[in-house]
Amino acid sequence: MTAEETKTNVENALEEIRPFLQSDGGDILLISIEDTTVKVQLQGACVGCSVNQMTLKSGVEMTIKKHAPHIKEVINVA
Secondary structure: OOHHHHHHHHHHHHHHHHHHHHHOOEEEEEEEEEOOEEEEEEEEOOOOOOOHHHHHHHHHHHHHHHHOOOOOEEEEOO
16 A cells, blocks of 8 residues: 555545544544554544543544554554
């Protein structure tokens, strides 16, 4: 999979999960893709939310891995 295909797949995954985040007053922004790690930035209500790590791992990371199986980790950067 090329870097461009990976980026497209990750963006598609974020579009899939974005409505759920927005319904709670949050959002997500793709910062970078480095090898098998995706860096995102949770925004809005997600920033101070007590369950944002659970959302990141069980929601965002799982969805990204479904679209781009070679991705190993998703990290939230402030």
